[in-house]
Amino acid sequence: MRVVYILGLFFLDHVQCVCFTMCLLFCRHSGRMALALSYKDIMESLRQRFDEIKDVFPVFEEIRSKHLLDTARSCAIIGCGYAEMELAFIEHCMPAMEMLTAVEPDADSVVELRARLAHQLPPTVKTAVFEDVAENWAAGTDRAFDVVIMFHCVSDIAEAERQPLFRRLFESVIQPNGLLIVTTRTARSDGTQSTESRIMEALNQRPYVDSKWYEDARRLISTVGFGVCFERRYSLNVNVENLDAAYFGFYARECDEPTSLEKVEQVVRSVIGDAKWSKKEFFFGVFRKPVLQS
């Protein structure tokens, strides 16, 4: 694209140059919209629809008051995007942090992640960023951490990769007595099905059971040897007015088959109707690796 642009500028006069530039910018923008939004675009837009840090804060407070992470010095944040929630958690609950490793495959998120780490962490904290998927990074790292954090990313990891990943975390990536922290969606306490599951059922034509998200992760984590240390449910309200491409892009990523944003939009609008708010519930789970492994 850059070469075409420079050649164009070389051969065209001033007015033609302006038109040419606008034309290229339009193609670039619309091509990007049509192809795929980055995970960063999607998360930035979604996070404007709710204030998760405010709603999960009582859980952070409880963890802090129980001193669960007071002595943790090293931490890996996996599938962290640009780490908005992870950094809020670290700042509130991990006062002794000295070394932070971040693992995130989305290139756009990694750019923002590096900037946030530089601005938000004290200069005494050493950082390393890996633009990679969790399963590759975990297989290759020879480091062991006091804490590994996986906020809202277990379901992004291919199902077949999850147990080997948790096993690797248990066997070598987390220190004895270290913690694995996971947040993921769960069933609504009033028994109604979540909007997300209703949308995904309509798109993929297969059943979605909200409780499975956390139950499955918890079962796999326990199977490889971690013990449950602390669990809390929290909820948040998502504003579903003025739906945009990022909102539809989130569901498009989850489709079993490639599906156009137009099709996703049609399904999403039919499920959401005139609603302005939708409630989501999550589990915050802290799992401990025992000191003595059986």
Ligand SMILES: C[S@@+](CC[C@H](N)C(=O)[O-])C[C@H]1O[C@@H](n2cnc3c(N)ncnc32)[C@H](O)[C@@H]1O
């Ligand atoms: C729903 S976002 C959550 C981001 C962040 N943790 C938060 O809570 O805002 C899921 C993240 O997982 C990342 N991801 C997708 N596949 C992954 C994989 N195989 N390993 C690690 N991260 C992955 C995505 O790029 C995305 O940033």
